[in-house]
Amino acid sequence: MNYHFKMHEEKNGYWAECLELDGCVTQGDNLEELYKNCKEALNLFLEEPNDSQIIFPLPTDSLDNEKNIIKTSVDPKIALAVLLRNYRLNSNMTQKQIAEMLGMKNIYSYQRLEKKSNPTLTIINKIHTIFPEIKLNYLFQ
Numbered sequence: 001m002n003y004h005f006k007m008h009e010e011k012n013g014y015w016a017e018c019l020e021l022d023g024c025v026t027q028g029d030n031l032e033e034l035y036k037n038c039k040e041a042l043n044l045f046l047e048e049p050n051d052s053q054i055i056f057p058l059p060t061d062s063l064d065n066e067k068n069i070i071k072t073s074v075d076p077k078i079a080l081a082v083l084l085r086n087y088r089l090n091s092n093m094t095q096k097q098i099a100e101m102l103g104m105k106n107i108y109s110y111q112r113l114e115k116k117s118n119p120t121l122t123i124i125n126k127i128h129t130i131f132p133e134i135k136l137n138y139l140f141q
Helices: 031-046 076-090 095-101 107-113 121-130 136-140
Strands: 002-010 013-018 025-028 069-073
Touching: 002 031, 013 031, 025 031, 031 069, 031 076, 076 095, 076 107, 076 136, 095 107, 095 121
Parallel strands: none
Antiparallel strands: 002 013, 002 069, 013 025
């Protein structure tokens, strides 16, 4: 999953804003630091929010070739959480419903998936069964 930051140069360094996620910004004294900070800011921004009803917009590929754009990848563990929450909420399903569909013993097992987790291939396969349109390729970018 790759989001896009618009890079801005100033007298004393650089700053960047994520084009898909309003309010996700960072800065750096040089380009190397800016790239590193974009990745860190993005992952922190996307980690489980206090309100698990937030649906973050998924990234758009149309920005890939724009000028002054930094294409920044999300940690796969966080990307899965973002995807799951996005698909679950857009399907008007509860965490309990998805936990039951995945054959989990309790809701807490599922809630870990909507945080930073590392699920087994069996769980990923079950998720794909529930949400066949889920973009699992986002996890490997």
